[in-house]
Amino acid sequence: MTTSKSGKKYPARLYPEGKCPLQSGSMNHNCHLANLQMVEEVVGLDVWESIKTSSVGVILRLKELNYTWSAKAVHHLLTNQLVVNNIHEIWSAIEGQPIRFSLYEFGDITSLNCEPFNINDEVEIDHKPFWEELGVSPSHGPMLSELQSLFTKIRNWSFEKRRMIGLLCVLSIGVLGISPDSRIPLDQAKRVLDIEAFDRYPWGRVGFSSLVNSVKIVSYEGRNKYTLRGCVHALFIWVYESIPGIGHEYGNHIEGNQVPLLSWYGSRGRINWDEFYKKEKSLHLKVTFLFFIIVFF
Template identity: 55%
Template sequence: MASSSGARKYPKRLYDVDKTPIQSRSMNHSSAGDDVVSELRESAVGVILKLKELEYIWSASCVHHFLANQLAIDNIHEMWSLIDCMPLRFSLYEFGEITGLNCDPLDKNEIWDVEHESFWLEMNVPTLEGPTLKELQAFFPICRNWSREKRVMIGLLCLLCVGIFGISSNSRIPLHCAKRVMDPAAFQRYPWGRVGFTSLLESIKVLTYDKKKSYTFHGCVHALLIWVFEFVPGLGEKFGNRREGAGVPLLSWRGSRPLMYHQRPKCKCIATPKSIPLNVAPA
């Protein structure tokens, strides 16, 4: 906009016109100190943070191909896909092997509780519900001066939102799970892998893949792509980006290879399999 005295003069552009760099990576920020990040990395859900630190490339087309070729089964605890006449199972066992998260059964005899109301009140969160990711993000600039213990709790809550429940920024973490961040021992022993798998598989089971332009998963969705790379012979070597000596399979891949746009498959990332009707049930 010009001023009354003439055209306003600005400093020279950092990049020339039409030469500004195109965003090719996610834009991230961090508010936690190194001491907090280190503790989060070694926590029971630390694999989620380690995955975030990788230059990970998600391949929705590859995962969609397997979801669209699911077999119609009644077992709510498993998903089966049939690719080129080869049945592939995705269950709690595969999820645990891929993520390394604790997938033990829930301890129905556990008697445990902790005082949590004061912390929620400090965060302006309803005392009968867990926080949302949006509420947690609002505290990033504020919690810099909080105690290390409280900053760790906020970090753990964020990891639960993003990597275990995989819920939207306005959805609340179940209270019985959220308040475990206030008891380190109770948090460490809880089977978060089972929780994350249940969240993921339930969202898969209720979706339809032929009537919507988009759909949303919950849980640790990245386990699906690594499952494809690990369990389909040759697929990971052809389209994946493997890392050596990374530990659990979830951290052994940087996702799909960062192909140039003109190299990317137009519709799917693997060869077209034989047509498989979705109403087929395994024998």
């Protein structure tokens, strides 16, 4: 157990402060929103606007913000993690205070459906003919690289088929955040053939699991970089939403948007954490938090 500067105790750090092997390392991720630009162009405006009103439309609206992603901000939190047994939560120490990222925060930030999976909600639909058009084995879900190879062919496809392609791309890029050569799970990919089945599925829970699992399996030993999956942008917005001083000092806030993920253009510059901590302590005696900060255990 570690004692905070407020005297409260909480679990030990994953590594001593400032001693994480990846302290000066770099982060990669697969949730590249710029990759959605080509998707928008090939599926057509009618399909793009349709997907924007779907259950994963927040990903497209985030892409259209052209906001600035900051890997350094997220890296700072991950290199200051606490040791927690809950595989569905990430805790970090911010200037002696613990802060949590869980399914609750992810759902609040993204507005994606994070309800529990319904084991009885099975999609009974024959996906094989469409998979044959895609050139994908019927026993597998498609890869983004396979979908991209079809981009020169699909412009004249029907609205329904172009929407299926678009939804599959959004799942790979924005929800699962997996590499172009990784397959979308078949049971999830088949849902694009039934828009109602697609929209009622808890894609937020899927995206959260992909993100947090990738954080949990990171090896910080003997390497200078690591790769995250999932919608990493939720982690960045978590920084702004939970530490208001950071948002005020470095962020570009968008007034009037009720979805936190769509409420920031991004950073005005690289965050200087040491300077920020000094300023916070001079103003408030400690770092202040807006929400997402709760009493540990």
